[in-house]
Amino acid sequence: MSNGTLILMRHGESEWNASNQFTGWVDVALTEKGKAEAERGGELLVEHDLLPDVVYTSLLRRAITTAHIALDRADRLWIPVIRDWRLNERHYGALQGLNKAETKEKFGDEQFMLWRRSYDTPPPAIEPDAEYSQVGDARYADLAEVPLTECLKDVVDRFIPYYLETIVADVKAGKNVLLAAHGNSLRALVKHLDGISDDDIAGLNIPTGNPLRYDLDDDLKPLNPGGTYLDPEAAAAGAAAVAAQGQK
Numbered sequence: 001m002s003n004g005t006l007i008l009m010r011h012g013e014s015e016w017n018a019s020n021q022f023t024g025w026v027d028v029a030l031t032e033k034g035k036a037e038a039e040r041g042g043e044l045l046v047e048h049d050l051l052p053d054v055v056y057t058s059l060l061r062r063a064i065t066t067a068h069i070a071l072d073r074a075d076r077l078w079i080p081v082i083r084d085w086r087l088n089e090r091h092y093g094a095l096q097g098l099n100k101a102e103t104k105e106k107f108g109d110e111q112f113m114l115w116r117r118s119y120d121t122p123p124p125a126i127e128p129d130a131e132y133s134q135v136g137d138a139r140y141a142d143l144a145e146v147p148l149t150e151c152l153k154d155v156v157d158r159f160i161p162y163y164l165e166t167i168v169a170d171v172k173a174g175k176n177v178l179l180a181a182h183g184n185s186l187r188a189l190v191k192h193l194d195g196i197s198d199d200d201i202a203g204l205n206i207p208t209g210n211p212l213r214y215d216l217d218d219d220l221k222p223l224n225p226g227g228t229y230l231d232p233e234a235a236a237a238g239a240a241a242v243a244a245q246g247q248k
């Protein structure tokens with residue numbers, strides 16, 4: 001049996017994407033634009049005859065709602081859904097809730113980029129009882145420890161084993177697998193799939209709401225390295241916009 005296709009989809013624009021705030025594990029909703037992006041994502045799946053057989057989402061509503069809207073548009077609301085915290089956005093520590101432009105101004109370009117895009121430097125930890133901490137949130141009751149901050153390496157360490165142990169089985173069973181997730185959890189997966197170095201991953205940004213397909217060979221290596229965005233033009237503009245966040 002030939003492998004199914006992996007479809008990576010970052011959620012549509014969230015309220016905090018629009019207001020330029022670090023988000024991480026804070027459970028903010030989609031904006032109207034974000035809902036329209038999700039709808040367009042579903043339309044692209046139909047246009048490319050790439051209908052998902054199963055969907056994995058994070059535990060955050062911006063990914064859950066994006067999947068719901070896209071699958072509704074593709075008439076695939078009935079497929080099995082698996083939600084797992086390992087697909088969550090990177091926990092942004094004490095930066096959660098802060099404005100990106102103000103943070104950049106206050107701490108300087110270098111520190112800002114280190115926190116935002118370095119592979120193994122986490123932002124300062126959030127206080128467990130801070131407003132935007134997830135300690136005590138019922139959805140994470142099964143976790144031995146709720147993170148107080150994460151760097152991209154931490155996301156790789158939690159997400160890639162789950163991908164290999166759980167998600168890959170669906171791909172090997174010939175299913176088209178939709179992963180509705182986040183900028184940094186999808187960067188972790190792309191790093192793994194394309195073998196991107198710890199340094200080079202800093203330059204990779206994932207646009208919102210644009211499905212990115214990966215066709216995998218028998219060794220689960222991409223047949224289309226770098227993946228293929230279903231709307232390449234919008235993807236290039238979207239990735240540039242993410243890279244520029246922090247500008248006023």
Ligand SMILES: O=C(O)[C@@H](CO)OP(=O)(O)O
Nearest residue numbers: 021022023024089116183
């Ligand atoms: O704030 C966040 O959680 C992420 C994604 O929106 O931002 P960044 O692209 O700066 O890592």
